[in-house]
Amino acid sequence: MKIFYLSDKNVYEPKEIPEKEIAPKALPSGKLGGYFRHHFLLEVEEKVFMLKDMIALAKVFNTEFAAYTQDGKLYIKKGEAPDLDAGIAGYVKIPATATMLVHVHPAFKSYRAHLSMDLAVPTPDTEAIVDYEFTIIAYRNGEVFNAKNPDGSYISLSAGDPHWPPFLSHTSNYNVEVDIR
Secondary structure, three states: OEEEEEOOOOOEEEEEOOHHHOOHHHOOOOHHHHHHHHOOEEEEOOOEEEHHHHHHHHHHHOOOEEEEEEOOEEEEEEOOOOEOOOOEOOOOOOOOOOEEEEEEOOEOOOOHHHHHHHHOOOOOOOEEEEOOOOOEEEEEOOEEOOOEOOOOOEOOOOOOOOOOOOOEOOOOHHHOEEEOO
16 A cells, blocks of 8 residues: 655655555445545544554545544544645644644654644643654643654653653553543
C-alpha cells in the first residue's frame, strides 16, 4: 500500500508499506475504513478507541484523524485531505465548544515544524499528538513536554511521565487506548 508522510523538511514523501502494518479493522474493506469513506465523524459509543486504529486510518486515507470530546461524548473525525503536490498537510477542525484529545500526524518521526499549527492555538488542557511510530507528544499552551533526539525529532513520553495525557491508558505503545469513561 502506498502512503504519504511528512518528512523532516515538512513535505510529503511517498512510501510503500506492507498491508500488515494496517490494523485489519481500518482497512478500506473493513468496518471503520468503509465507514470513513462516506463519513467524516464517528461517535464512539463505548468511549474507548485504540490509537493503533486511528493511526491505521490516517495511513489508509493519507490525512490526520482526531479524537475529541463534546458534551461528554467521544468522537473520531477524519481530517481534510492534504494537498500532496503543494506539500500542505491535512488538518482536523473541531467545533469551538469541543475539547481536542489526540490527533495523528502522518509522520514516522515528529519534528517541531510539524507542530506549528497545533502550537499556535492556545490549549489550556493537555493535548496529544501521535505519529506512525507511536511517538506520543504532549503539549499545552504552546509548550511541548517531550525531549528531542539529536536529529531534532521528538522522543515519545513514557506512561510514567508527569505530562502523560490523562485520557490515554498506561499500556505499551501499540495498545494505547483513548478512554473518557
